Amino acid sequence: FRRLDAIYGNYKKNSTTKKTYNLPMHKMTTADLARMLKSLEIRKAIRPPINKVQRYILKMNPLKNIRVMQKLNPFAAVM
Secondary structure, eight states, rough: HHHHHHHOOOOOSOSSSSSTTTOOOOSOOOHHHHHHHSSSHHHSOOOOOOOOOOOOOOOOOOOOOHHHHHHHHHHTTTT
């Protein structure tokens, strides 16, 4: 590992053989995502979940469905 530290460096000091190379930093410092999402600071910042389910209304053709045609045109029952 000492040889790897000389080649690539570590997070505290740069490499000695590769002059312009730095190790990429982690995106997350804490790997426990479940604990982070349960924390109070995160829960205050995120929006509440959307629980309402939007239902699709089936639209019927009034030329083929007599009941829909009667709703649109009550005189259609007389004809």
